[in-house]
Structures are given as C-alpha cells and as structure tokens.
Amino acid sequence: MSLVTALRSGRIAHAPAATLAPASAITLQSRGYAAPAKPAQKTASKFKSNKNKDKDKDKRGPRDSGAFRPMSVTNLTHPVFQSEQRTQLKLPVFRPEAITATAATKAMAFPHEESRALKAYGLPRNILVDYLLLAKPCSVVRQVTVDMLDQLDGAAASSSKDNRIVLTGKAGSGKSYLMLQAVQYCIQKQWLTLYIPRAISLVNSSTAYAYDARTQTYGQPAFAQQLLKRFADVNAALLQSLTVQNSYPLEDRTVPTGAPLADLINVGAEFQNYAPTVLNAMLDELALQTKYPVLLAVDDFQALYCTSQYRDPFFRSVKSYHLMLPRALLEFASGKKTLARGAFLGALSMQDTKYRPPLELIEALGLEPLGPSNPYVPRLPELVEYAKGLKNFPVPEQLTVDEAASIYDVWQQSKALHIPLADEMFLAKYTEANGNAGRFVKHGLLETVAM
Amino acid sequence: MQLLGIRLPDNHFVKHALTQFYGIGNKTALRLCARVQIHERCRIRHLNQSQVTALTAFLSSPANSPPAAFQPLAPPNYVPPPLSQPVPAPAPREGEPVPADTLREIKIESDLRRQMRENIAHQRNIGSYVGRRHAMHLPVRGQRTQSNAKTARKLNRVERYN
Numbered sequence: 001m002s003l004v005t006a007l008r009s010g011r012i013a014h015a016p017a018a019t020l021a022p023a024s025a026i027t028l029q030s031r032g033y034a035a036p037a038k039p040a041q042k043t044a045s046k047f048k049s050n051k052n053k054d055k056d057k058d059k060r061g062p063r064d065s066g067a068f069r070p071m072s073v074t075n076l077t078h079p080v081f082q083s084e085q086r087t088q089l090k091l092p093v094f095r096p097e098a099i100t101a102t103a104a105t106k107a108m109a110f111p112h113e114e115s116r117a118l119k120a121y122g123l124p125r126n127i128l129v130d131y132l133l134l135a136k137p138c139s140v141v142r143q144v145t146v147d148m149l150d151q152l153d154g155a156a157a158s159s160s161k162d163n164r165i166v167l168t169g170k171a172g173s174g175k176s177y178l179m180l181q182a183v184q185y186c187i188q189k190q191w192l193t194l195y196i197p198r199a200i201s202l203v204n205s206s207t208a209y210a211y212d213a214r215t216q217t218y219g220q221p222a223f224a225q226q227l228l229k230r231f232a233d234v235n236a237a238l239l240q241s242l243t244v245q246n247s248y249p250l251e252d253r254t255v256p257t258g259a260p261l262a263d264l265i266n267v268g269a270e271f272q273n274y275a276p277t278v279l280n281a282m283l284d285e286l287a288l289q290t291k292y293p294v295l296l297a298v299d300d301f302q303a304l305y306c307t308s309q310y311r312d313p314f315f316r317s318v319k320s321y322h323l324m325l326p327r328a329l330l331e332f333a334s335g336k337k338t339l340a341r342g343a344f345l346g347a348l349s350m351q352d353t354k355y356r357p358p359l360e361l362i363e364a365l366g367l368e369p370l371g372p373s374n375p376y377v378p379r380l381p382e383l384v385e386y387a388k389g390l391k392n393f394p395v396p397e398q399l400t401v402d403e404a405a406s407i408y409d410v411w412q413q414s415k416a417l418h419i420p421l422a423d424e425m426f427l428a429k430y431t432e433a434n435g436n437a438g439r440f441v442k443h444g445l446l447e448t449v450a451m
Numbered sequence: 452m453q454l455l456g457i458r459l460p461d462n463h464f465v466k467h468a469l470t471q472f473y474g475i476g477n478k479t480a481l482r483l484c485a486r487v488q489i490h491e492r493c494r495i496r497h498l499n500q501s502q503v504t505a506l507t508a509f510l511s512s513p514a515n516s517p518p519a520a521f522q523p524l525a526p527p528n529y530v531p532p533p534l535s536q537p538v539p540a541p542a543p544r545e546g547e548p549v550p551a552d553t554l555r556e557i558k559i560e561s562d563l564r565r566q567m568r569e570n571i572a573h574q575r576n577i578g579s580y581v582g583r584r585h586a587m588h589l590p591v592r593g594q595r596t597q598s599n600a601k602t603a604r605k606l607n608r609v610e611r612y613n
Contacts, residue, residue, distance in 0.1 A: 205491040214538045216525035249535050277534070311485035313519040314550040322524045382527050 089135040089414050094181070096149075096189050104146050105402035107410045109138040110184055117183045120230040121195040124176045124299050126351070130441065135414045139177050140406045144395055148178060149185050151393075155343040156191070156293040161335045161389075163343035166301060166365055169395035171350040172438020176299055178395060179347045186295040191342065192235050192286055196227075196329075199300040200355050203320050205309035212276065212324065218310065219276025219324040227325075228268045228279055238292055239265070245288050248281050250274055261285055276324045283328050287339045294342035296332055301346030302357035304330055305383055321382060334386045346390075360384045365392040398435030407437070411445050419448045452495050454503070455510055455560075461496040465489050472510065474559035482554055483509065486519050510559065519552050568611060575609050585609050 092098060094108040110118060118137055122128075131137045148165075155163035167175040176197075183195045201207065202223065209218045232239065242261040247254060251274075255264045261282070268278025286294045298304070304326045310318040320326040331337040332344050348357055360379050362369050364387035371377075399407070408426050411417055419425050429444035452459050459468040466489075469480035484491070487505045489498070498506075509516040523541050525531070532538065543549050558566055574582035584591040590603040 208490055208493065208497075209488060211488065211520070211522045213522075213541055214534070215531040216523055216529060216541070309491060311481075312522055312524070313486045313488070314552070315482050315485045316550070318524070321527060385527060 089138075089410070091136065091138050091410070094139070094141075094184060094188075096185055099141060099146060099149055099185065101143075101146055103141050104143040105140065105400065105406055107138055107140045107406045109136045111188075117180075117187055117193065117195055117234055120233045121183075122197050123180070124197045124349075126438070127176055127180060133414075133416050133446075134410070138410060139181055140403055140410070141181070142174070142178075142399070142403050144174075145178060145181050148182060148393065152182060152186065152295070152343060152345075156189075156341065158341070160294075160296075160332065160339035160342050160344050164333055164335065164390050165343065165345050165393045166390050167345070167347040167393050167395055168365055168367055169348075170397045170436065172436045172442075173395045173397045174399075174437045175347040175395050176349070177437075179297055179299055179345060182345055183295065183297050186293075187234065190238065190292060192238055192292050192294045193297065194227075194231055194283075194286075194295070195297045195299075197299050199298050199326075199329075200303040200349075200352060202323065202326055203303050203306060203308035203310075203355070209310055209323070210273075210276075214277075215280075215324060217322050217324050217327055218318060221272040221275050224275035224279040224325060225269060225272045228265050228275060228282070231282075232262065232265045232269060236262075242285075242289055242291060244285055246281075246285070248278075250277065280324060280328055283332070284337075287332075287337055290340045292341070294339045295345060296329065296339070296342070297345045297347075298329055298333075299347045300349045300352070300355065301333075302348050302361055303352075303355040304333070305358050305361045305387065306355050319382075321386065330386045333390065335389050358383060361387045361390075364388065364390050367392070399430075399437050399440065400435075401430065404430050404435065404437075404440060407441065408445070411441070417445055417448055419445075452498075452503075454507060459495050461494065463495055464491070465493045465495055465498065466491060468495050469506075472559050474557065474563040479554070479557060486554060509554075513555050513557050513559065516555060519554070521549060523547075571609055571611055582609075585611070 089109070091107050091109040093111050095111070098108065118131075123131065148167075151163075151165065167178055169175055179195075183193055186193045196202070202220070207220050207223045209220050211217075212219050239262045240260070244255060244257060244259050244261055244264055247257045248264060250267065253267065255267060264278060264285070265282055268275040268282070304320050306320060307317050308320050308323060308326075310323070312318055321330055328337070332339065333346060350356075356370060357367075359369060359371070359373060359377060360383035363373070363379070364384070405426065408429075412421050429440060433440035433444050452461060455472075457471050459471060466477070466480050466484050469475050469483055470477060475483070481491075483506070484493070486509070487502055489502055521541055521543065523544065571582070571585050575586060576582070581591050584603075585607050586609050588604050588607045589596060590600050591607065594600065594603070
C-alpha cells in the first residue's frame with residue numbers, strides 16, 4: 001500500500017516529536033478541490049455478501065487499510081516514551097527580511113499564523129504528503145530561491161508583461177517548493193496573491209461546467225466560487241482599501257463604480273452562477289489597480305496548454321482556452337492582458353503523463369522536446385500565441401551538498417526516520433539520488449521507513 | 452435516486468450509473484453526460500434539478516427530445532460584448548456545419564426490447580434460416596451443436612423475453 005494512500009486514509013504512525021508539537025495546521029485536503037465542506041450523507045447499501053459473515057473483523061472506517069492506526073499521546077504511558085530527548089522541530093521563521101544571500105541552504109519554517117496560502121489555497125500533492133509527515137510546514141531556502149525572490153522584487157514595480165516566468169526543470173528538482181516559497185514571500189510582502197496549486201484539476205473534468213453565451217466559453221461555477229472565497233480569505237486586509245474602477249451590471253444586481261472590491265467578490269462567493277463572471281471581473285480589476293502588486297501563481301502550468309477532458313453537447317473536445325478561468329490565465333501568461341504591477345509565475349510539472357507539456361510550450365521556453373519536433377509536426381497557432389514571451393527560469397536539477405544536508409537535518413530532527421544521524425548515510429542517499437531533491441526525500445529517506 | 456423506475460445509487464458516477472438503463476452502454480452514457488453538461492467525476496448525488504430534468508426528458512423518449520444545444524466556442528481573439536448589452540442568441544458561423552445529433556436515434560428499454568422481438572418475428576415470418584433456428588431454440592450464427600449449445604437452447608426463442 002502506497003505512502004500516499006496510507007496518509008490519505010489518515011492512518012500513519014506519527015513520529016513522537018510530531019505529537020508533542022502543536023498539530024500541523026495542514027489538514028488532509030479533500031479529493032475535490034472545489035468540493036463543498038460538508039460531505040454528503042452516505043446511503044447504506046442493503047446488499048450484504050455471505051462470504052465475510054464468519055470472519056470476525058473489527059469495524060473499519062472507509063478507506064481504512066487496517067495498518068497505521070495512530071494511538072493518542074495519552075495511551076503512551078510506558079516509561080520508554082517519557083524521554084527528555086524528545087525535542088520540538090526548531091527552525092528559523094520564513095520572513096522576507098531573513099531571505100538574504102547568507103540564508104541560502106538554511107531550512108525555514110513557514111510562520112504558523114501567516115501561512116494563509118497553505119491553509120486556504122491548498123497544496124500540490126507531493127508537498128502535501130511531505131507536510132503530513134513533518135511536524136511543521138517548512139522548506140529549505142536555496143540559492144535559486146534568493147535569485148527568484150530578487151526577480152520578484154524587481155517585478156513589484158513593473159507591469160507583468162516583462163515578468164512572465166515559468167519554472168522548469170526535471171521531475172523532483174524543487175519547482176513546486178520554489179513556487180510555494182514565492183507565494184509565501186509575496187503574501188508577507190503585501191502583494192495580492194492568487195495561487196492555483198493544481199491546475200490539472202481545472203481541465204480534467206473533475207468540477208462542474210456551464211456554458212456562458214456572452215463569452216462563448218464554459219465557466220466552472222463551483223471552482224470559481226471556491227477560488228473567490230479563498231482569495232478573499234488570504235487577501236482580506238489588502239482588499240479593504242481597493243475599489244472597483246468599472247461598473248458590473250449582473251442579472252439582478254449591479255456593482256457600481258467605486259464600490260469596494262470585496263463587495264464584487266462577495267457577489268461571486270455567494271451566488272455560484274455569477275462566480276465565473278465575477279472571477280474574470282476581479283482579475284481585470286486587479287490588473288488595473290496600481291496600489292498593490294499582484295502575483296498570479298499557477299502550478300501544473302502545462303495543463304493550461306493541453307486539451308481539456310470536457311466535451312461539448314456534440315461530444316467534441318473542449319480546448320483549455322474555451323474554459324473561462326484557464327483562458328484568463330493564458331491571457332495573462334501570454335501578455336494579451338497585463339497586470340499594471342506584478343508578475344505571472346507558472347511551474348511545469350513532469351509527474352502526470354496525461355498532461356505533458358505540449359511542443360508549442362516547450363519550444364517557447366527553449367526546452368528539449370520530449371518527442372518529434374521536425375517541421376512536419378503540427379503546432380497549433382493558438383497555443384503558439386498563448387506561449388509567446390514566456391521566460392524560462394530553470395531550477396537546477398541537483399541540490400548542493402549544503403542544501404541536501406539541511407533537508408536531511410529537518411527530517412532527522414522531526415524524528416520521522418529510523419536511520420542513524422551519520423555522514424555516511426547522508427552521502428549514500430545523496431549519491432543514490434544524484435542530488436535530485438525529490439528522489440533524495442522520497443526514495444532515499446522515506447524508503448528507509450519500512451511500510 | 453430513482454430515474455424512470457430505475458434505481459441509480461447516489462454514490463456512483465453518473466457516467467456509470469446511466470448504464471443501468473437497457474440499451475445504454477459506456478459510450479452512450481458519456482455522450483449523454485456531455486449533452487447535459489455533466490462532468491466526468493460527477494456523482495448522482497451532485498446532480499441538480501435541471502440536470503435531472505434534462506436526463507429524464509431525454510431518456511423517456513430519445514427521438515422526441517429537444518435537440519442538443521448549439522454552443523459556439525470563442526476563438527482566442529474573440530471580444531465578448533459588455534455586461535450591460537443583451538447577449539445575442541448563439542448561431543452557427545458562415546461555413547461552419549452543425550454536427551449531426553446521433554444520440555436521438557438510440558432506443559432504450561421497452562422500445563429496444565420491442566425492436567428485438569420484431570426483428571426475430573420478422574425472420575420467422577419470412578421463413579428464413581435465422582427464424583427457423585430461433586424457433587428450434589438452436590444457435591443462429593453457425594455455431595456447433597454437437598456440444599456446447601447450452602445458451603441457445605436456454606434463451607433462443609421467437610418470443611424472446613429480452
């Protein structure tokens with residue numbers, strides 16, 4: 001049974017340090033990113049097979065593997081658990097002032113109170129798995145982090161037309177973590193931040209869609225409503241001072257010019273059928289205002305360039321730019337719409353083989369093509385247009401030894417591993433992974449814990 | 452949920468639950484979902500009233516159902532009209548053919564069973580080989596009878612139940 005399934009079912013033996021420290025605020029994200037908070041009532045199935053009647057199985061919850069039932073701390077009464085050597089995971093806090101050139105290779109924890117993005121927007125799947133095991137959500141600040149945050153500082157004053165960055169690199173090189181650090185940094189630096197951790201969920205037909213005759217595209221009302229609520233939650237303080245610069249006459253209510261932007265967002269958050277229109281309107285308003293810089297961050301960026309799994313009533317495939325939110329994101333990514341102040345940040349993801357970066361995007365970023373790239377291979381002119389002017393920001397494939405050592409320290413301190421704290425072990429794992437961060441943690445460190 | 456007398460479990464995906472209808476397989480179910488704009492991961496309990504009504508209206512009689520909605524999709528350079536203006540009715544662009552609506556030709560449930568019975572009865576009436584084999588409860592399509600004709604002997608009838 002895989003690690004992810006074990007974690008998803010909430011059944012994993014927590015490390016002792018984790019039970020001491022305040023429980024990580026990252027809850028298991030539900031499968032449906034835009035799903036409503038309350039799960040629906042399950043109807044009892046009347047069918048009972050006779051096969052399992054005689055076996056006496058103890059009662060199990062749904063998706064319970066039977067392994068890894070956590071015991072509460074109060075049950076650990078044996079003297080061997082009353083150890084003075086249990087320590088909390090102590091890490092410096094991730095703050096903009098602390099990110100300097102000397103801070104590179106230091107592990108920093110995201111601040112508990114201010115990690116709004118982690119709780120509100122959710123996380124990419126690989127990062128979520130890590131944070132369920134660690135005591136605190138943290139990451140290692142690398143040299144590439146310092147470089148990228150310097151670039152974002154420069155982007156704060158200029159339009160997003162010159163600051164459309166795409167993080168590229170091999171699988172496991174740390175693109176999603178880098179994007180998370182950028183989002184966290186921008187929130188702490190008073191930027192308006194919109195973060196979409198799994199853009200694949202926009203195009204894989206996992207959320208409801210509805211045709212909008214005005215824009216001749218499909219909106220995703222449930223997803224848009226959730227995103228508006230999350231954006232309002234994360235940026236609540238900054239939205240209080242922003243007003244709307246155009247008027248928006250919706251079907252039965254109007255948001256006039258000069259009304260607070262929060263009012264416009266609330267209309268969409270309250271009424272699901274208005275949500276896609278309100279989301280687009282909100283993005284246009286954010287693009288116009290100059291009071292705060294704006295960060296649009298999209299992980300799994302390549303999914304926006306793939307054909308979606310949605311179908312029109314005649315069962316023809318719907319392209320991603322026929323969906324309202326992906327279309328808006330593509331327009332900001334390609335420079336057709338620009339933010340007056342701010343940046344667009346995308347991160348490619350090589351994990352999902354159903355949503356691989358298409359040739360048009362790969363050529364625009366100057367990467368090595370995955371398949372044939374001779375002149376006879378068709379390139380869609382629409383996608384070539386949407387990929388124009390994207391800047392490639394390569395993430396180095398290998399961690400330096402110091403950075404890897406910081407990661408190793410974090411995992412050892414959180415008492416999640418059962419290997420000795422020794423240089424030989426560290427160098428062995430580092431070499432096996434060839435310095436790749438993802439492989440170092442998942443296949444190097446976590447596979448030492450027998451499942 | 453009950454739909455036209457057939458129980459569709461709340462927890463099932465709609466694209467799978469619709470195959471409970473006689474005459475609807477996986478392919479037709481997917482096309483039906485697309486017609487009514489139900490996404491692939493939608494479960495029966497997530498359906499709203501308008502979607503249920505649309506499904507019921509189609510399944511009660513596919514031939515007389517309303518035609519599939521024509522939904523033109525905007526090219527990248529399309530500029531939508533402002534919110535204050537009324538939205539024009541969607542119409543096909545010049546030279547753009549409207550695709551055929553093959554879903555209205557399907558038969559389900561009692562219509563399909565009746566069609567099968569009529570086909571077998573027709574074969575009997577014209578005195579064809581196929582009709583004679585149905586009447587003798589033997590395999591129709593040239594299979595062996597020296598052994599292994601059990602299913603044909605059990606199910607082949609002129610007045611076949613399904």
